[in-house]
Amino acid sequence: MRFIIGIVLCFSVLAEKKLDFVLAVWRHGARSPMTFSKTSSIGDSFEIWPDGTGQLTENGKEMHRELGRFLRNRYKDFYPFDKEYRRKDIYVRSTDRDRTLLSAVSNLGAFLNVSTPGNVPFPVHTLPTETDNLLRYPNMNCKRFSEILKNKEIQQTAGYKDLDEKYADDFRKMAELLNDTTEYTLDNMWTIFDNVDCHKYNNFSETVPAELLSGPLYERLTKAAGLAMQTLFTDVEGNRRIELSRMQGGVLLGDILEQLRSPLKQYDFDEHVKYLVYSAHDTTLAAALVAMNAQQQNFKQPFYASALLFERYYDDSTKTHSVEIWYKNNNEFTDLTAETCGEKPCSLEQLEQAWLPVIPLNWDAECHHMDPSPEHLQAVQTKSNILAVVLALSWAIFISYFILSKRSSKHPERLALVEQEFSMGVDDKWSNVPASNFVNPSI
Template identity: 30%
Template sequence: MVSAAVLFLLTVGSVCGKATAERKLVYVTVLFRHGDRSPVKAYPTDPYQESAWPQGFGQLSQEGMRQHFELGRFLRDRYKGFLKESYDRHEISVRSTDFDRTLMSAEANLAGLYPPSGQQVFNPDLKWQPIPVHTVPQSKERLLSFPLNDCPRYQQLMNETEHTEEFLNVTVAYQDVIDLVRNKTGLKKTSVDSVWNVYDTLFCESRHNMSAPDWVTPDVMEMLRVLKDFEFRIIFGVYKRQEKSRLQGGILLGEIVKNLTKMATPDPEQRLKMMMLSAHDTTVAALQSSLDVFNGRQPPYASCQIFELYRDNGSASVSMFFRNDSTVAPYPLQLPGCPLDCPLEEFVRITKLSISDDRDKECELPSKGRDKEVIVSLVVSGCLLFLLITLLLGIICWQKEPVGNRGYQHVINQEAGEES
C-alpha cells in the first residue's frame, strides 16, 4: 500500500515537473512611467516658479533616478536566467519618448539591469556602461505619447463625454473646489479637466518638501486628487471607452500584440527577448484602458506594466503583471474573458476589439464623411443633368431650323472666311 502511494506521488511529481519544465518564457515587454520629476509648470500665483527647481520644469529628480535604478535591479532579479547577466544588444531593445525625464529614466533603469562585468567594464571606478535608448522626435511620436490630438473623431468623443451624466455630476459635486482653485491660483479658467494640473504641481512640491499655500488643506488636496484621477478616466473611458481605445491606446496595444504573435513562432535566429518602453502615466493608462484593466488611478512614478509570453508544447500564452509599488511583488492582471495565463489566440481575439485596422478612417467625423458623399453625388448629378439639357436643347434647335437656311448660312460663313 505504501509502495503504491509512493509510486503515485513520484508519477504525479514527474508529470508536474515535466509540465513545468515545458512552459518556457520566451519574450517580455515592459512599459513604465518615468520616475519622480519636477512640475511640468507652475500656476500664476505659485511661489515656486521654474527657478526653484535645479534643472527646471519637467525634469527627472535624483529620487526619480533611484526609483528607476531600483526597478532595473528588480527586472534583473525577476529575469535572472532568462536575460544574460551581461548586456547583449541582440536580447533587448529600448525605446523612449523624446523627453529628458523618460530618456534618463530608461538610462537609470538600464544601469540597474546591466551593471558591467568582465570585458564590459571600461572604467574600474564606474559601475555603469552606455546602452542605447532609441527615440523619435515628439512631433512624430505615434506609439508612446497619449492622448494624440490628431484625431477629429476623438475630439468629438471628448466633447460628448463632457455632456454625460457622470461628468456633469462630478462638476456639480466639486464646483466649490474648482472655484477655489481659480480664485487662489490666478488661472483665468478652471474646470474638471484642467484643475488636475494644479494638483500635479502641488503634489510635486510636497514630495520635495516645499511648503503649500494656506488654502491647500489636506481636504483640498484629496478633492484635487479625486479630480485628477477622474481626468484619466475621462481621457480614456467614462464614455465609449472601446472607441476611444481604438483611437488612442489601441495603437500601442496593436504593436504589442503584433510582436507577441511574431515571437510566439519559434525562430532559431530570433534573439530578442525584451522590449523596454519608457513613457508617461498617460501611456500606461491608455494601454491599460485599451485592455480594460485600468483601475482608474493615475499610474505612480516608475510603475511598470509587464507582458510575459510563454510557450508550452507548441501553444503560446500571455501573462500580465503590474508593478505600482516597490515594496510588494507585481500583481497579476486578468484580461476580461480570459484566464490569468491567457492563450495567445484568445488574447489576440479579445484585444482585437480595441485595435483599429484603419485609424485614419475611424478618425474622420461621421457627419463630414456623409456630407462629402452627398456633395460629390450632387455635383455628379448636376453635371449629368446639365449635359442632358444642353443636348436636348441642341437637338430641338437643330430640328426647328429650315434645311435651306442651314445650307445658305454655311455658304455665307465660308465666304466670310475667305474675304477676311
C-alpha cells in the same frame, strides 16, 4: 503515492513553461511641474527646478534605478546578465522627451548593472513627437478624437457632471489653501495638483500646505486626478470606451499583440530580442489600461516609474505560447492576466479575441482622416453641377439627332450601346477610398 506523482507532474509542467520574451511599457520617474504655477503660493521657480519644466529629477532617476533593479531580479533567470550588452537581446524605444529618455537610461543602467550609470552602452531610439502615434497619448493627431476633446463631449455626460459636483468642495479647498483664485474642476484640477505632487515627491514640500501632502483631502484629490485621467480615454459610464480606445490605446495594444506574436529582430540576427522596452508617460499607461478594460474600478493615475509587463511563455509540451500581464504601480504589483484576457493562462488567440474590439483596422478611417474637407465638398458639388448641365445638354442633342434621323437605323443594339455609354454615373469618390491601414512606427 498519488500525491508524489502529482508533485512530480506539477514540476514537470512548470519546467516545460519557459519565459521567452518580455515587453515593458513604463512611465518616467518624478519630474518638475509641467508649468510653473504663477497664481498659487507654491512658488515654482528655476531656483527650485533649475532644468525647467517637465524634466526628470534626481529622485526620478533613482525611482527608475529601483525599477531597473526590480526587473533585473524578476528576470534574473531569463535575461543573459552574465554576458556583456548585446544588441540582439534588447531594443529600447522612448518618446522624444528628456524625462522619458533619461528614465530609460537610468533604468537600464541598473537593469544591466552598469557600474557607472552615466556610461550607458546601449542605444535608446525615438521618433519626433509630432509623428509618434504609438506611445504619445492622448494622441491629438487623430482628427475625430481631437474634435471630441475640443467639444468636451465626455464632460457632458451625467456621470461626469456628478463627479464634478462630488469633488467641487475639495477643489475649492485646494485653491483656498494655495491662495489661488482659479476655479478648478475635474477638467483642469491637474494643472495645479500636478505641481503639488511634484513638490511632494521631490522633497520640496515646505511651501505646500500639509493638508495637500497627506490625509483625507489629499487622498480625495488623488482619486479625482486619477478619474480625470481615465476620462481622457472613456466616458464615466464606459459607453464610449471601445470607440475612443480604437483611436487611442487600442493602437498600442495592436502593436503589443503583434510583438507578442512575432517579436522584433534586430537586423543582422535571426533570433528575436528578449526584452523590448517602451519608455513613455502616465497617459500612455492610462490609455492602455482603459483599452484593456483593466483597473477601471477605482482607477488610479499611474505613478512615477509604474510599468506594464507583458511576458510571453513557451510550453515545450504543447508547442504553444501563453501570455501573462503584470502591472507595477507604486508599491502594488498586480496580475492583470485574467482581468484583461478573461482567464489565466491566456493564449495569444484568447488575448487577440479579448483585445480585438479596441484594435483599429484602419486608424485613418476611424479618425476621419479620409473625410473630405468642407472646401473639397463644395468643389465636388460645383463640379457635379457643371457635369449635370453638360450631361443634360448632351442628352438633348442626342435625342434631337435621334428624332431627326427618323430612326434610319433599325439596329436596337446601337441605341443600347449609346444608352450604356451615357448612363455611366459619376463615381462617388468617397465610397471606394483605398484602405490606408495605419502602420505603427514601432521599429
